[in-house]
Amino acid sequence: MTSLAARLARPEILALPPFDTAAARPERFGADAVKLDANENPYPPLIDGALAAGLNRYPDPQPPALKRAMAALYGVGEAQIVVTRGADDAIDILIRAFCRPGLDAVSILLPTFSAYAHFAKLQGARVIEARLDAGFDLDAGAFLKQVGDEPSLKLAFVCSPNNPTGNPVDPADVLRIADALPDTIIVLDEAYLEFSETPSLAEEAASRENLVVLKTLSKAYGLAGARIGAVIGNSELVGIAQRALPPYPLPSLSIDAAMAALAPSRRPLHGRRIERIKARREQLAEALAASPMVRCVRSGGGNFLFLEVEDPAGLATKLHSLGIRVRFRPNAAPGGVRLTIGTGAETEAVLAAFGVARAGRSARRAELVRDTRETSIALAVDLDRAGERRIDTGIGFFDHMLDQVAVHGGFSMMLCCKGDLEIDAHHSLEDVAIAFGAALSQALGARRGIGRFGFSLPMDEAEAHILIDLSGRPYSVFEGSFAASHIGAYPTEMTSHIFRSLAEGLRAAIHVRVAGANDHHKTEACFKGLGRALRQAIAREGDLEALPSTKGVL
Numbered sequence: 128m129t130s131l132a133a134r135l136a137r138p139e140i141l142a143l144p145p146f147d148t149a150a151a152r153p154e155r156f157g158a159d160a161v162k163l164d165a166n167e168n169p170y171p172p173l174i175d176g177a178l179a180a181g182l183n184r185y186p187d188p189q190p191p192a193l194k195r196a197m198a199a200l201y202g203v204g205e206a207q208i209v210v211t212r213g214a215d216d217a218i219d220i221l222i223r224a225f226c227r228p229g230l231d232a233v234s235i236l237l238p239t240f241s242a243y244a245h246f247a248k249l250q251g252a253r254v255i256e257a258r259l260d261a262g263f264d265l266d267a268g269a270f271l272k273q274v275g276d277e278p279s280l281k282l283a284f285v286c287s288p289n290n291p292t293g294n295p296v297d298p299a300d301v302l303r304i305a306d307a308l309p310d311t312i313i314v315l316d317e318a319y320l321e322f323s324e325t326p327s328l329a330e331e332a333a334s335r336e337n338l339v340v341l342k343t344l345s346k347a348y349g350l351a352g353a354r355i356g357a358v359i360g361n362s363e364l365v366g367i368a369q370r371a372l373p374p375y376p377l378p379s380l381s382i383d384a385a386m387a388a389l390a391p392s393r394r395p396l397h398g399r400r401i402e403r404i405k406a407r408r409e410q411l412a413e414a415l416a417a418s419p420m421v422r423c424v425r426s427g428g429g430n431f432l433f434l435e436v437e438d439p440a441g442l443a444t445k446l447h448s449l450g451i452r453v454r455f456r457p458n459a460a461p462g463g464v465r466l467t468i469g470t471g472a473e474t475e476a477v478l479a480a481f482g483v484a485r486a487g488r489s490a491r492r493a494e495l496v497r498d499t500r501e502t503s504i505a506l507a508v509d510l511d512r513a514g515e516r517r518i519d520t521g522i523g524f525f526d527h528m529l530d531q532v533a534v535h536g537g538f539s540m541m542l543c544c545k546g547d548l549e550i551d552a553h554h555s556l557e558d559v560a561i562a563f564g565a566a567l568s569q570a571l572g573a574r575r576g577i578g579r580f581g582f583s584l585p586m587d588e589a590e591a592h593i594l595i596d597l598s599g600r601p602y603s604v605f606e607g608s609f610a611a612s613h614i615g616a617y618p619t620e621m622t623s624h625i626f627r628s629l630a631e632g633l634r635a636a637i638h639v640r641v642a643g644a645n646d647h648h649k650t651e652a653c654f655k656g657l658g659r660a661l662r663q664a665i666a667r668e669g670d671l672e673a674l675p676s677t678k679g680v681l
Contacts, residue, residue, distance in 0.1 A: 131336040132364035135281055135312065140224045140367060146188070146374040178380070186379045188372070193382055196389045197357055201342060206362040207333035209369045212376050214318050214343040214356040218284075219246045220371035221314060221339065221358065225281045226252035233282040234274045236265060238291060238459035240316065243284040255280065263292040263425070263433075263459075267300040271307050283308060286316040288323050291456045291465040293427020295325040302331070305338050312364070315340045321347035321401055322408075323428025329359045336361060339368075346430055347401055348388050353381040387498070392505045392543035395517060396494055399507060399541065404430050408468045411477070418481040422462065434464040449480050491665075493569035497562045501554035502546040504562045508538055510570050510665050515539040520555055521548050524617035528654040529563070535658025536665070552618055560625040564632020567661070571597065576667050581660025589643025591652035595660040596636040603627035607641035607649065614647055622650055626657075635664075 133141065162184065171179040189210055198205045211217040226233060228251030235243045237258050244254045257273040260266045265285065274280055283304065287296035296315075305313045315328055317340055332340040339360035345351040355377070358365050387393070412426035415434065420442060423435040436442050439455055439462045446453060456463035466477065471490050478484070491510040498504070509515075516533050518526045518540065533540040542563070546555030571577065574597055581595040605626055609619035623639075630637040637657075643649045 130361075130363050131310070132312075132361070132367050135225050135310070136367045137223075137225060137227055140370050143370050145370065182379055184379075185375050186377055186382055188375055188377070189369075190377065190382050193355075193377075193385055193389075196386065197342070200389060201327065201329040201340075201357070201359060203329055203333040203359055204362075207359055207365060209358045209365045209372070210377060211356045211358060211372070212381075213345060213354040214316065214341045215242050215246075216354070216372075216376065217341045217356050217358045217368075218242050218314075218316075219249075220368050221282060221312070222246045222250045222252060223371040224368045225312065226250050227279075228252065231279045231281045232277055233284060234277070234280060235284050236270065236286070236289075238263070238289075238456065238463075239284070239286050240290045252281075259289070259292075259294070263289065263294045265294075265296045265300055267303050271304065275307070280308070280311045282312050282314050284314045284316065286318075287325060288319045288428035290319065290429065291431070291454065291459055291463070292433045293319075293425055293429045293431060295323045295428040298326055298328050298331075301328060301338075305335065309337060311337060313338050317341060318343045319346055319429035319431075322405055322430045325428060332360050334361065336364070339364060344385055344388065348385075348397055349400075350381075350384060350388055353384045354378075355381055355385045387496075390503065390505075390545075392503060392519075392545055393496070395541050395543070396505050396507050400494070404468050407471070407474060408432060411466075411468065411474055414478055414483050415481055418483050420481055430468050432466045432468070433459070434462075434466060435460050436462040436464055438462075439464065446480060449476070451476060451480055489572075491570045491572065493566040495562055495566045495569065497558060497565075499554075499558065502544055502558040504542070504544045504558060506543075506559075506562050506566050507541045508563075508566045508570050509540075510538045510567075512539045513537045515541065517541045517543075520544040520559055521546060522552050522555060522616050524615040524650075525552075525556060525559070528617075528651065529559075531651065531654045532658040532661070535655050536661040537658075538661075538665075548616075552616060553621065556618075556621045556625055557628050560628035561632040564629040564635075566632075567665075568633050568635075571665065574599070578663050578666045578668055581663040587643075587645070587648050589641065589645060589648035589652045591649070591656040592638075592640040593653065593656035593660040594636075594638040595657075595664045597633070597664050598636055599634045600636060601631045601634050602636040603630040604638040607639065607653075609646045609649065611646040614650060617650075619646055619650060622653060626653070629657075 165185055168183045171183045193210055194205050194208060197210060198208050232253035232255050233247045234255040234257055237256050247254050255274055255277055257270050285296055285301055288294060301313060301315055317327055320327055329340045332338045339358055341358060343356040358368050408426055412424045412432055415421050416424045420436050421434055422437055425433040443455060454465040456465050494507045496505050516530055516539060518529045520526055544555050544559050548555060579597050603626055605623035611619055626637055626639055639653055641649050641653050
């Protein structure tokens with residue numbers, strides 16, 4: 128029996144043979160094959176060496192490692208996903224694969240993302256404009272009444288959370304529509320789903336004939352410039368859609384960026400960022416509701432707010448003069464404005480523009496990624512929030528020591544390091560110390576309003592004196608020795624080197640003097656003392672704008 132996808136697909140698409148690309152058939156040759164079949168330049172481009180690697184060769188049309196990573200991310204099989212140039216490309220290939228010009232139709236739910244209608248019109252398909260209700264929610268029954276009798280309705284687009292209003296769509300309503308329209312492919316765009324509490328229908332799409340889900344790494348994973356998205360559905364449907372792709376749709380640099388972003392060590396940091404954006408969204412919504420310029424604030428499930436403002440023309444002029452870009456959406460609602468959630472500093476600029484004063488101190492956070500040929504490190508610190516600590520360097524005792532620094536320093540830290548431990552621990556210890564120091568320095572910013580100096584600490588028979596000056600000038604002094612070569616997998620000889628690397632990354636003077644009989648106690652006293660010294664040095668005190676220096680700069 129012919130599948131639904133095959134019945135709905137354009138005959139021209141079904142008749143298309145797949146592209147015979149060199150990269151698509153690596154199984155015919157080994158990795159060291161002499162590649163003379165694709166008219167590529169045999170020499171890499173004359174740019175930075177790290178960027179140049181492999182760029183003279185065409186990339187795999189569907190990179191296996193990236194497909195595996197994205198399939199695992201969304202909980203589907205590799206056969207149920209096609210990687211595309213962003214979700215826009217996914218929309219385009221679905222319309223081109225299934226809609227015959229002048230004959231077939233797609234439906235959209237206004238107000239919504241303009242790309243659905245744009246690509247449909249490019250293909251010559253009819254666009255059926257249904258509408259959300261007065262509160263911008265989907266009324267499944269009303270929608271089915273509007274489109275149920277339409278001939279040749281090939282695709283029905285549903286955006287959840289909806290762009291630009293942010294309203295999430297109940298998955299049960301999507302499935303009700305799919306059941307009621309068995310000869311129409313329901314396209315559920317989940318571009319913003321990570322910022323909502325709504326469950327994904329990706330797994331459901333993988334097993335249904337007439338449901339596909341669109342995904343993107345642009346929003347939650349910060350890869351808008353890389354253009355990586357996906358179509359998820361049953362294997363035959365996504366296979367047909369894939370025929371509408373060009374032979375090499377994904378640039379090599381974008382593939383590499385996506386693989387790096389989806390590394391397991393990065394996932395906790397992405398989750399933390401998403402939660403921060405969601406919290407900032409709610410705080411901003413509450414603050415803007417008090418603005419005399421704003422009639423209504425809608426905070427749904429996206430990384431944005433939808434506002435209805437009193438004087439959109441006046442606001443546009445004001446924001447333009449301040450260099451603040453927002454998206455005006457009068458087609459969605461009179462005075463409609465979509466406002467993306469930005470950084471803390473950007474949020475303060477927006478509040479000021481809307482005439483809303485908010486008391487409070489700026490956050491002291493930092494996120495840092497450091498990749499070398501020897502280590503891959505992802506690190507986040509929040510100097511004003513204690514409690515959350517997840518540390519994994521692959522060296523158990525060092526993890527314990529860094530945890531002690533965060534506990535006694537009174538800040539949160541998430542750190543993952545994948546290093547060449549098969550050689551030894553040196554590179555991991557050194558690079559983590561450099562990255563940790565750099566993250567602390569980044570979080571401190573201009574170092575205004577801090578204590579600057581720090582501490583001593585006894586531990587049983589051991590005694591450690593730790594002196595810190597957050598001066599902006601790196602210098603390290605370490606006095607002490609260790610009898611044992613290792614504590615677990617941790618080489619004690621690296622302790623002084625760790626403090627030196629930390630001083631360089633932090634741009635601080637750190638003096639350590641340690642004595643005692645037990646090397647475990649001595650090492651732990653050093654790190655605990657470091658935490659206590661940092662607690663004093665980073666503490667805010669007095670005038671938060673004052674620099675603790677007569678030079679006027681640190």
